[in-house]
Amino acid sequence: MPTATQISMVPVVVDNEKCIADKGCRTCIDVCPLDVLWIDEKTGKAHMRYDECWYCMPCEADCPTDAVTVNIPYLLR
Amino acid sequence: MTQLDDITVKDVDVLVIGGGTAGPMAAITAKEKDPSASVMLLEKANVKRSGAISMGMDGLNNAVIPGHATPEQYTKEITIANDGIVLQKGVMEYAERSFDMIQKLDNWGVYFQKDETGEYDVKKVHHLGTYVLPMPEGHNIKKILYRRLRRNRVQVENRYQAIRLMKDESGAVSGCIALGTRDAEVIVIRAKAVVLCTGAAGRIGLPASGYLYGTYENPTNCGDGHSMAYHVGAELSGLECYQINPLLKDYNGPACAYVTGPLGGYTANANGDRFIECDYWSGQMMMEFYNELQSGNGPVFLKLDHLAEETIQEIEDVLHTNERPSRGRFHDGRGNDYRTKMVEMHISEIGFCAGHSASGVWINEKGETTVPGLYGAGDMASIPHSYMLGAFVYGDICGANAVEFAKHRDLPTLDETFILREKQRILAPLKRSDGIPPNQFEYKLRRFVNDYLQPPKITKKMDIGLQRLKDMEQDIEFLYARDPHELLRANEAQHVYDCALMAAHASMYRQESRWGLYHHYVDYPQTNNDDWFCHVQLYKSEDNQMACKKRPIDPYVVELDEEEKTAYQKMRIQQVS
Known part of the structure; x- marks a missing residue:
């Protein structure tokens, strides 16, 4: 059964200028209940890898540099 | 270790x-x-x-x-x-x-x-x-x-x-x-x-x-x-x-009768009128909510626009910082303002x-x-x-x-033996090179639940739903995960699958209606205390089948007055202007 890869617009936006994941910070990745935030191997910064968001906001609230913004998922807006 | x-x-x-x-x-x-x-x-x-x-x-x-x-x-x-x-x-x-x-x-x-x-x-x-x-x-x-x-x-x-x-x-x-x-x-x-x-x-x-x-x-x-x-x-x-809960439409967070009720907010119909006496979540309250949604007075709204500015600020302060803080962001995106208009509500998934x-x-x-x-x-x-x-x-x-x-x-x-067999079963989706992604499996499963198992419950529909679910059992051995995260989702999807089956079996077993909308069984519209004043227990039988049985209610430690027994049956406001 072959599979395809589709894209989707994700609700969590990380400001790469402010994100300090490349210096070892893992706060947003640690607190996400759905485990959808991961390190982007190209940039070393945090990003949303899976579109499975409950827009619950610990990632934004706990980020030490205010780099994370949680938007409402497009399907719900 | x-x-x-x-x-x-x-x-x-x-x-x-x-x-x-x-x-x-x-x-x-x-x-x-x-x-x-x-x-x-x-x-x-x-x-x-x-x-x-x-x-x-x-x-x-x-x-x-x-x-x-x-x-x-x-x-x-x-x-x-x-x-x-x-x-x-x-x-x-x-x-x-x-x-x-x-x-x-x-x-x-x-x-x-x-x-x-x-x-x-x-x-x-x-x-x-x-x-x-x-x-x-x-x-x-x-x-x-x-x-x-x-x-x-x-x-x-x-x-x-x-x-x-x-x-x-x-x-x-x-x-x-x-x-x-x-x-x-x-x-x-x-x-x-x-x-x-x-x-x-x-x-x-x-x-x-x-x-x-x-x-x-x-x-x-x-x-x-x-x-x-x-x-x-x-x-x-x-x-x-x-x-089944009353929620803000699309946002799916509670409209929060508990927060807004004591401050004067309430659930209203499209005319801005109250139609339920009590916003406390119960099956009877949800039944009235559902009836209003289906009626010409629907949809249903959270009404706060009659409240004073400082009251609304107090409500926003609580609702937008606790439990579901993205609620304010949802309202901003929609242009909702508690001060100027009622906010549309809907009922949750089961x-x-x-x-x-x-x-x-x-x-x-x-x-x-x-x-x-x-x-x-x-x-x-x-x-x-x-x-x-x-x-x-x-x-x-x-x-x-x-x-x-x-x-x-x-x-x-x-x-x-059990542990080794389970290990193999749990990891199986990761060993495949193609197959059914967990999100597609889960989407289809949950759509069937909505189509066939949510109230109003109807025997023929639940029969079809159960058959559709059973047909999906063979899909489980084709679940495909590309990484540990997708494997987590594949295993979760199997638990969701079990729960959907349980919802169908328990609902079809209790042949009466009870708890308002929660178990609104159209084939058996009345509450039948003679046969069904009992718990319904679901369990795995000795031949590994999903089975149900009755469990009697233990003697009460606090007796009810006759008049109190029906208090929650009288949820609808008698005269809506």
Whole structure:
């Protein structure tokens, strides 16, 4: 059964200028209940890898540099 | 630590599964009662921000505080709200411990609203009694719990999904098999006692938005515990009494009668008129909500636009900082302003949740399931309408009883054949090179649930639904995961699948209507106390089939007056202008 890869617009936006994941910070990745935030191997910064968001906001609230913004998922807006 | 084949085996006295609300309390109490016991708290996410209260909670919905309510009165209220189908001893046990728990949390630094004389500022929301206590600083509750976990040296293991419970040859629970959600490592935790605190089953139905994770419940709460309890042979109860809640349309967060009600907000129809007498969530209230949605007076709205500016600011302050803080952002995007217009509401997808209704893994007043050594607490366990405070109280009860059970038992022996077979089954989606992605499997499953299993319930429709679900069983061996995260979703999807089957079986078994919309069975529209004044227990039969049976209601500890019995049946306002 072959599979395809589709894209989707994700609700969590990380400001790469402010994100300090490349210096070892893992706060947003640690607190996400759905485990959808991961390190982007190209940039070393945090990003949303899976579109499975409950827009619950610990990632934004706990980020030490205010780099994370949680938007409402497009399907719900 | 021992090895079984290449599987790591960790040995503990008490294993608590689920680090949301009830779980941390169970683990803390177990350690407080016996500091020498080894207590592990296993969590699928991270205990710092997990479960239904990951962003805190805006209040207690069921505080039984001397001077405002008595345990007897509360037990009556919940008995009536639940159409008589309750284990009253269990509700009473909660009610009698409710105030002690509030004081314990208060001592730990949880702030409850007090009036000018320093007394708890309790509000009336329920139909009869007064039980709602606001927590304006409730956003910090997880931090307070976390501090207690550290102080009591509870061993915390984050990012493990518990998948199957194990039992020994005597039939007592012996631990669990779990999956590392980031590395796909299968581990075994051998335990003398287990407390299940995995929350509601919130991913059975599909939200109207179609977004798989736009659920009322935190979607991590997908029914892991319900499925595990079923497979290890525990009984579940009241699964036909679905959770269905009134929510903000699309956003899927509560409209919050508990917060806005005491300040003058209410649920209204399109004309801006009240149509229900009491906004407290019950099946009868939901039935009126559903009727109004279907009528020419629909849809239904949260009405606040008549309130004073400072009242609205107070409401926004609570609602936009606690529990669901993205609510304000949703309103901004839609151009909703509580001051100028009513906000559209809708009904949630179906789920199992004892916190709000009465469906879950059966427990008694000691927190015991029907499997020796296995305890349950919180939204997953069967004590009805228990909310956050009920989760804390039963977490406390289970922690104490589990550590006592563990004291009188040696480490159980493990069933190696079972473990190795399970390991293979759990990892199978990762071994395939193509197949059905978990999200597609889950979407289809949950769409069938909406199409065939949500109320109004109809036998022919549920028959078709059950057949569709059974057809999907063969898809399970084609589930395909490309990485550990997708493997987590593949295993969750199988638990959702079990829950959907359970919803169908329990609903078709109870051939009457009860609890308003929760079990609105069109083929049997009347409540039939002669045949169905009982619990419906669902269990795995000896030939491994899903089966149901009746369990009589235990004698009440608080009798009801005749007039009170029907109080929740009279929800509709008689004269709407």
